[in-house]
């Protein structure tokens with residue numbers, strides 16, 4: 001398989017910002033969140049199974065999974081979360097594999113927000129790259145971007161892996177505490193390293 005990097009980080013750490021920079025340098029990006037969204041969008045491959053397992057009330061008029069309703073449902077009932085994951089995960093796997101096969105870049109970057117939490121990605125990527133930022137900066141960025149309160153952001157962060165756990169899983173760390181321009185030199189450096197590893201096969 002082509003050389004691949006799993007890119008992860010906490011909410012608002014800068015994954016998308018960083019991934020786009022690698023994309024500009026010539027990496028192929030595979031965004032697992034976007035794939036998951038497509039699967040449960042109108043006409044998505046997961047819709048029939050979601051309707052069968054959970055009922056029509058979880059499908060919007062437009063034919064998408066009702067995200068708000070489903071989030072509340074799986075939050076209240078852990079077995080329902082397992083059931084939803086059992087539908088989505090195999091489809092996400094097959095769609096990411098297909099995207100990987102079609103990719104033309106020098107190497108692959110899988111953007112996986114919950115890479116550390118889900119556990120089965122690390123075996124599929126040659127390296128794990130963690131975008132890391134100080135929690136106060138992370139909180140400020142997400143409050144501003146999503147118009148959330150501090151408490152709301154902290155609750156989301158509490159449901160994710162800790163900063164420490166993510167760093168412990170990292171092969172490479174990209175620090176994102178400064179402005180976006182400050183990221184580029186380190187992105188360039190990692191890109192050169194990944195090109196060399198990809199060439200070494």
Ligand code: ATP
Nearest residue numbers: 010011012013014015016017141145176178179180
């Ligand atoms: P999520 O997990 O929510 O998808 P993410 O990890 O992909 O988030 P981004 O969307 O890249 O993070 O960044 C979060 C927010 O912070 C965005 O509004 C982005 O523009 C901003 N941001 C990211 N990096 C920086 C930076 N170095 N300086 C200023 N703003 C930044």
